[in-house]
Amino acid sequence: MIRVSLLALIIVGSSLIATHTRAQSSSGSEEGIEEDVSNEEDFSFEDSFVPQDPNTCPDPDKADRDAVIDIFKNIRNPSATVPTNVADFIKLLPEGMRSNFALMTESRSFQESTYEDPRVLMKSRNAGVMASFTGHGRDDKLRGTDKVEFIIWNGPEARYDFYEVGFPQEDPYKDPATLTPAQRRPVVTQNPRSCLNCHGSAVGTGDTVDANGELKYVQGALGDKVLDSSNARPNWDTYNFWQGQLPFNRDTLYNESEESRRYLALLKKMEGTPIPGEERNPRLEALTPRVSSADLEKTLQEYGQFAITDYDNFDGPGVSMFDQSTALNYCRIGQNLRKLPFYENVKYAIQAAAQSCDMAKIMPAEARTYADQYFTRQGIPNYQTLESQTGALQQGVAVDKASRQRQTFQRLFAQENPQMAEAEILALVETEVNRRGEMENREVSSNAQTIAGMRYLLEPLGVQVANWSMSIDPGTYSFADLMFLMTDQGAFANTEGLSCEDLGKRAQASFFSTQPDQIRQNYLLNCEQTAPPVTLEGFTSSMVTIAAAELEQKAKPVFMSCSGCHTSGAGGAPRIPFNDLSALSAEIKSTGRFPNGGLGASIINRINKPEGARGHMPMGPMSLTTEDKQYVRDFIGLAISQQEAP
Numbered sequence: 153m154i155r156v157s158l159l160a161l162i163i164v165g166s167s168l169i170a171t172h173t174r175a176q177s178s179s180g181s182e183e184g185i186e187e188d189v190s191n192e193e194d195f196s197f198e199d200s201f202v203p204q205d206p207n208t209c210p211d212p213d214k215a216d217r218d219a220v221i222d223i224f225k226n227i228r229n230p231s232a233t234v235p236t237n238v239a240d241f242i243k244l245l246p247e248g249m250r251s252n253f254a255l256m257t258e259s260r261s262f263q264e265s266t267y268e269d270p271r272v273l274m275k276s277r278n279a280g281v282m283a284s285f286t287g288h289g290r291d292d293k294l295r296g297t298d299k300v301e302f303i304i305w306n307g308p309e310a311r312y313d314f315y316e317v318g319f320p321q322e323d324p325y326k327d328p329a330t331l332t333p334a335q336r337r338p339v340v341t342q343n344p345r346s347c348l349n350c351h352g353s354a355v356g357t358g359d360t361v362d363a364n365g366e367l368k369y370v371q372g373a374l375g376d377k378v379l380d381s382s383n384a385r386p387n388w389d390t391y392n393f394w395q396g397q398l399p400f401n402r403d404t405l406y407n408e409s410e411e412s413r414r415y416l417a418l419l420k421k422m423e424g425t426p427i428p429g430e431e432r433n434p435r436l437e438a439l440t441p442r443v444s445s446a447d448l449e450k451t452l453q454e455y456g457q458f459a460i461t462d463y464d465n466f467d468g469p470g471v472s473m474f475d476q477s478t479a480l481n482y483c484r485i486g487q488n489l490r491k492l493p494f495y496e497n498v499k500y501a502i503q504a505a506a507q508s509c510d511m512a513k514i515m516p517a518e519a520r521t522y523a524d525q526y527f528t529r530q531g532i533p534n535y536q537t538l539e540s541q542t543g544a545l546q547q548g549v550a551v552d553k554a555s556r557q558r559q560t561f562q563r564l565f566a567q568e569n570p571q572m573a574e575a576e577i578l579a580l581v582e583t584e585v586n587r588r589g590e591m592e593n594r595e596v597s598s599n600a601q602t603i604a605g606m607r608y609l610l611e612p613l614g615v616q617v618a619n620w621s622m623s624i625d626p627g628t629y630s631f632a633d634l635m636f637l638m639t640d641q642g643a644f645a646n647t648e649g650l651s652c653e654d655l656g657k658r659a660q661a662s663f664f665s666t667q668p669d670q671i672r673q674n675y676l677l678n679c680e681q682t683a684p685p686v687t688l689e690g691f692t693s694s695m696v697t698i699a700a701a702e703l704e705q706k707a708k709p710v711f712m713s714c715s716g717c718h719t720s721g722a723g724g725a726p727r728i729p730f731n732d733l734s735a736l737s738a739e740i741k742s743t744g745r746f747p748n749g750g751l752g753a754s755i756i757n758r759i760n761k762p763e764g765a766r767g768h769m770p771m772g773p774m775s776l777t778t779e780d781k782q783y784v785r786d787f788i789g790l791a792i793s794q795q796e797a798p
Contacts, residue, residue: 206490206645209483211307212476213280216246220281220304221373224315224340228374236321236336238285238300239434249274249283251440252462254403254469255418258396258560259286260624260726261387262346263296267414267564270398272439277463279476280305282386288433290324298322301347303386305480306373310487310642311382312480313373314347315340343378349771352384352619359383359616382488383616386477387624390549390632391594394470395556403460403468406587407452410564410580419445477622478634485620486642494671498609499643500659505605506644508598509652511535514659515609522675526612529679538608542629543600549623549630550593555750558585559743594632602638603629613674618761625754627761704733707787710780711736713770733787740791752788759784 223244226232235241242250256271263286265271271286281304287297302315318339321328328336345355353359355367360383362368368380388394393401398418399411406412420427421436423445442461443451451458462472489495489502504514512520512535524534532538561581569577607617607629618627638644650658664671715730728751729735743750758769759776770776776784 206486206642206647209307209310209480209487209642211280212278212305212480213276214307216249216276216281217304217306219246220283220302224317224374227317227338227340230334230337234337236319236338237434238289238298238319238322239438241300241317241319241338242285242435242438245274245283246276246281247440248463249276249281250438251442252277252469253439254394254473255398255415256396257398257414260396261296261301261350263287263299263301264294265396266294267398269294269433270418272436273469273473275462275469275473279473279480280307282473282477285435288431288435290322290328293324297324303351309370309382310484311380312351312385312484314343314351314381314384316344316347340374342372342374342376343381345379348379348381348384351387352381353616353768355379359619382484383619385481385484385620386473386622388473388477388622389553389624390474390622390630391471392550392592393553393557395553396560397470399460400557401588403462403470404588405448405452405458405460407456409587410561410584412452412458416445416448419443419448474622474632475634478631479637481620481622482634482637482641482644486638486644489615489643492615494613494667494674495643496666497663497671498613498659500650500655500662501609502606502643503646503650504652504655504659505609506602506638507646507652507655508601508605509655511605511608513652514656516660516663519609519663519675522672522679523608523612526675526679527608535604535608539600539604542604542607543597545628546595546599546603546630547593549595549625549628552625552628554585558582561585595630596632596635599629599631599635602635603631612678613671614678618767625767627757627767703783703786703790707783708733710776710783711787717771737787737791740788741794744792752792755788756785 227234235244252275254273254275256265256273257267259265259271261271261284263271263284265286269287269292271284274283275281281302283300283302285300287294290297298319300317300319302317304313304315306313318341320326320331320339321336348355348360360368360379368382369377370380370382372378391402397403398415399405405415417427418436419441421430421433422439422441424432424437425445426432443458448458459466460468462469465472467475490499492498501511501514505511515523527533527538532541558581561584562577565572565577565580569580572580603617611617618629621628621630623630639646646655711730711733714728718726718728718730729739740750740752744752755769758767759781761768768775
C-alpha cells in the first residue's frame with residue numbers, strides 16, 4: 153500500500169514546482185537529483201508491506217546505515233581527522249538525509265527546540281536511518297544542542313540501534329578554549345541509557361532485564377558491549393498530524409499562515425541569506441532543502457498551499473516516517489514475540505488475536521481466569537470493558553495532539569503579542585489549527601478489538617503491549633490504520649491460513665502443553681504485582697474541605713522527588729514546576745480545560761502505568777506507594793475543583 157497525499161494530487165502545479173526546485177537546490181541541476189535517486193538501493197516503501205519470511209525482517213537503506221557506521225568508526229579512530237562541531241559533521245551524512253527532513257519547533261525529546269532553532273529530523277529514503285540535531289549552537293544553551301542523535305534500523309537483528317554523538321566543543325557549559333585537541337573530539341555512544349529510557353522501558357525495568365533481573369546486553373556495531381535495544385523503537389505519533397512539527401498538519405503549508413512565515417524564515421537561514429540582527433546558522437546551512445524560499449513563496453501565492461514531499465514520494469517526511477517506521481516496528485515486535493520462552497504455548501493465540509478472533513473461544517478457561525484476575529485488579533472487570541478502554545485510549549491520541557498543538561500556538565502568540573487579550577489569542581490559535589478544516593482521526597475502530605485481544609493474552613504474562621506503539625505518549629495502544637501489517641509479520645503471521653476455529657483448537661491444545669508450571673508462574677507473578685489504579689474519579693467533594701496547606705504538606709515531598717529531572721530538563725524530561733506547588737496548581741488549572749484533561753490527567757496516567765511500562769513515573773523500578781498516589785490525586789483534584797469557568 154502506498155499512501156498518496158490527496159493534497160499533492162490536487163495541487164499538481166505545486167508538486168511540479170517542488171520537483172523542479174528540489175533538483176536545483178540539491179545539486180544545481182536535474183542530473184544531480186537523478187544521480188541521488190540512482191544511488192539508492194533497490195528497496196521501496198511498498199516492499200515493507202509485502203509478506204516477509206516470518207524468520208526475517210526487511211533491511212532497507214543498508215548502504216546508508218553502513219556509511220553512517222563507518223563515520224562512527226572513523227570518529228573512534230584517534231589518528232583520523234574528524235569534525236569537532238555539529239555543522240561540519242552533518243555535511244558528512246548521506247545527501248538524501250540532508251535533503252529530506254522534518255522540522256520540530258517543540259520537542260518532547262532530550263533535544264530542546266524553538267521556532268527559531270528547530271530540531272531537525274533527517275531520514276534516509278525508507279527511514280532505515282534517522283538522525284536529529286537541534287538549535288543554533290552552544291550559545292543558545294538549548295538542552296541537547298551539543299549532540300546529534302541517531303536511530304538506525306538493524307535488519308539482521310530485527311531491532312533499532314540508538315547512537316549519540318557528543319561534541320564537547322559545542323557544550324554550552326564548557327569553555328572550548330580549555331579543551332585539548334583530544335578533548336574536542338566527538339564521542340560516539342551506542343544505546344545510552346538516555347535514549348532507551350525514552351524509546352523503550354526505563355533502563356533496569358520491564359523489557360530491559362532478563363528473567364534473572366539482570367540488564368540485557370548485546371554486542372554493538374562499534375565493538376562495545378551495549379545495552380540491548382530490542383524493545384526500543386522510534387517515537388513518532390500516528391496520523392494525521394504531528395504536534396510540534398513545522399508544519400504540523402500532514403506536511404502542508406498554507407499561504408499567509410504563521411507556519412508558512414516561520415518555514416520561509418528557516419529556509420532562508422538554510423540558504424545562508426543574511427537576516428538583520430541574527431547570526432548565520434551553520435547547522436541549518438549544512439542542509440540542502442528540496443525547495444527554495446523563492447519558489448515556495450511563489451507557489452503559496454499562486455496555489456494557496458504547498459505539500460512538502462519526501463524523496464520522490466507525494467507524501468511528506470512526517471507521513472513517510474510513520475508509514476515506514478511502523479512497518480519495521482511491527483516486524484521487530486513479531487520477532488521479539490518469537491523469542492519468548494513460552495512462545496510455542498501461545499503462538500496460535502497470538503495469530504488469532506492478530507486476526508481479531510474471539511479470545512474467549514481461543515484461550516483455554518484456565519488462561520482466561522488468570523487474565524480476568526489480572527485486569528480486575530486494574531479496575532477492568534471484563535473483556536468488553538478492556539476493549540472499550542483500549543478503543544478510548546486509541547481514539548484519544550488525536551484529541552491529545554490537537555490539545556497540545558493548541559498549547560504550542562497559544563504560547564507562541566502570547567509571547568509575540570503581549571498586548572493581546574486571551575480571547576484574541578485563542579481566536580488566532582483556532583484559525584491556525586483549523587486551516588485545513590477539522591482534524592481527521594485516522595485511528596480505526598477495528599484496532600481496539602485486535603489490540604485488546606493482544607493485551608488480554610499477553611499482558612498477564614508480562615509482555616508490555618503498551619510499549620509496542622510508536623506514539624510519543626506511552627500507553628495509548630495507538631497504531632492508526634496500519635494494523636493490517638500484523639498479519640504478515642513474524643509471530644503474527646498465519647502462514648497456514650488457519651481460520652479462527654482452527655486457531656482456537658490449536659491454541660487450546662498447546663497453551664499448557666509444555667512447561668505448564670512456568671507459564672502458570674508467569675501468570676501468578678504478574679497478577680500479584682499489579683497494583684490497583686488511583687484515579688481522579690476517587691477524588692470526592694469531601695476532599696475540598698481539607699486545608700490546602702495540609703494537603704500541600706503531604707503532597708510536596710512526592711512532587712519534589714519529580715522536580716530533579718522536570719525542573720532541569722534532565723534526560724529530556726518536560727519542564728514542569730514540581731518544586732513550586734502554586735505554579736504547578738496554576739498549570740493544572742489552565743491546561744485542564746483542554747480536551748485531553750491537561751497536565752493533571754497526564755500525571756495521573758504516568759504514575760498508574762505498570763512498573764517497567766514505557767512512560768511509567770517515577771522513572772525506575774519502583775512505583776509510588778498507593779498513599780503517595782492518593783496525595784498526588786487529591787492535589788490535582790483540588791486544583792481542578794477550584795478551576796474557574798472559561
